[in-house]
């Protein structure tokens with residue numbers, strides 16, 4: 049069965065106009081624009097909705113007269129309520145979940161198109177999204193099953209909730225302070241990707257779920273961006289495990305509800321540095337997802353799942369069960385290109401075939417008292433060698449026949465007649481034993497032999513006594529126990545302890561090697577992500593015409609892609625461009641100097657006066673406002689003259705503004721002194737670090753600094769680099785120039801001491 053893809057078009061937001069609606073639905077003859085406003089139901093009644101549209105139309109951006117049509121399993125218009133979309137798309141999957149099928153529901157779309165609204169929804173009953181409604185149905189069905197079976201069937205529900213933020217996995221049931229910088233590792237386990245060390249919380253009622261879920265959502269990374277006041281900065285994955293136990297047979301299935309972060313066009317978001325890094329990571333993972341979908345639909349032998357944690361976890365086309373994708377769309381022109389690319393992505397996704405495989409039931413001994421943990425107890429994913437091993441052999445789920453089958457299956461588990469097939473013991477759904485991250489079928493080209501599992505399997509004396517205890521009540525377990533004891537005794541006779549020590553040693557070595565390998569792989573992935581984020585930032589600087597910053601970013605990206613000729617070419621082109629710009633500006637400066645030297649009013653200045661002039665005249669505001677006036681040339685006497693003018697009391701207004709802008713030598717010295725005193729305060733350190741970051745978006749946030757001044761500062765830093773390279777490094781690449789003191793900052797072109805003080809006063813540490 050292929051992935052079911054439905055589109056949901058959100059209503060217009062307050063800031064959007066009906067005029068800008070470009071999406072329509074229906075066949076070409078009867079196509080109707082999707083433009084109802086939030087809260088104003090359009091002409092469609094719920095009954096009409098049952099006929100369900102399946103086509104979305106969007107104009108060709110290059111030729112508006114033409115339209116592209118995309119067909120999905122269903123299309124929901126702006127007036128569709130949360131209840132309607134749940135009833136039509138999600139409710140039917142609940143019965144499959146209880147029949148042992150895994151269900152995956154994910155929302156995909158550009159930022160601000162309604163993914164979180166669809167998945168989580170609002171607080172009111174009517175606004176509740178897919179997730180709370182799904183949980184409500186699960187609890188209702190559980191109670192019904194338990195009641196109908198008069199207690200013979202028990203349903204246990206537990207859940208884990210985590211986010212993938214900047215390509216790192218964090219447990220949302222844990223407070224952010226407990227997070228480690230590297231996040232939680234992933235492992236492949238029996239064909240499924242599992243997160244190691246994730247908290248799994250038992251959850252017995254809807255109320256309990258709601259409080260857990262709300263609390264966990266507070267740990268989720270969200271921020272305001274220009275396009276969405278509550279933008280999700282991470283992909284959030286909620287896994288609800290449903291275990292239905294009848295007698296000794298347990299069937300476990302999982303519903304995964306995924307709220308993906310939305311792709312972002314950073315030319316529109318105006319993101320700052322931190323948001324930009326998040327955005328780069330979000331865009332990268334969505335790009336990899338698109339590549340995976342493309343590779344699957346084109347039947348490529350290699351699907352690049354491993355290139356991002358999100359795609360590894362989502363494993364589209366690899367997971368069994370039912371998969372539903374809700375494509376969220378905004379109806380307006382501002383999203384035109386993004387919507388088109390989402391529609392193309394969804395169009396490819398709908399062709400992906402998923403195996404509709406039912407999870408096999410797990411055969412257990414009598415339920416243990418600890419099987420249903422209560423309260424907020426933290427339950428790590430358990431190791432269950434027996435259940436999984438038995439599970440691997442079971443074909444009949446009928447509990448009445450279970451007794452007949454048990455001895456044979458249990459015997460299989462611990463018999464040493466089949467030591468060459470250790471996989472049976474390892475292929476269990478919930479035992480997160482270490483396994484190679486290179487295991488996936490699609491990555492088989494890169495796969496390396498993995499002796500680890502067989503080594504682990506041959507540790508019977510570590511596993512068996514625990515399992516003995518677990519199954520000692522049943523007759524069959526006595527048989528198994530006996531058999532195991534016989535085997536152990538035989539091994540003991542055979543100097544088994546010596547062998548065991550060897551096995552342990554090898555096992556540890558293998559484990560260490562695997563860890564090293566994983567670290568190396570994860571390290572490479574992290575490095576690549578970092579490199580990509582530099583590239584993205586470089587592109588964004590470039591697009592804004594900030595060539596110097598773009599060049600810096602490209603240079604920072606270079607070590608991550610050392611053999612990328614395109615990147616090297618880009619860097620040298622930019623260098624050329626900047627050099628040419630500098631030559632032009634130098635030439636202009638020289639011309640200006642000549643002109644000034646030629647002027648009769650220009651006097652030779654004393655050293656102190658010249659320094660003062662630099663200080664006074666370097667303040668950009670001052671230079672701008674006084675441009676063309678006499679002060680340009682009469683600086684040495686300027687402050688004295690202005691005092692004289694003040695005394696004469698002429699044109700007070702004009703002078704008072706001039707007074708504000710003009711520093712007397714002693715004012716400048718005071719200012720300089722106070723800045724020197726503050727030279728090593730945390731505030732100064734922070735200010736200098738912002739300046740030295742060369743990040744225009746950060747610098748422009750400083751008090752009294754606008755975009756232009758910020759860019760001028762970065763340009764000035766780049767010019768300093770250039771001068772250092774020329775003067776001290778004979779044209780070789782020099783380390784980045786840094787501003788080391790406030791005085792130095794004040795000397796920069798277009799800054800000035802007053803500006804520095806202004807900037808500094810606005811810094812909060």
Ligand SMILES: Nc1ncnc2c1ncn2[C@@H]1O[C@H](COP(=O)(O)OP(=O)(O)OP(=O)(O)O)[C@@H](O)[C@H]1O
Nearest residue numbers: 058059159160161162163164165276279280309310
């Ligand atoms: N079907 C809808 N009905 C009413 N309001 C909606 C609907 N869909 C989205 N909205 C509103 O649109 C805004 C953006 O929605 P939401 O935060 O869910 O977007 P998102 O796709 O999750 O964005 P991001 O990827 O940035 O997290 C919110 O104010 C939300 O209330």
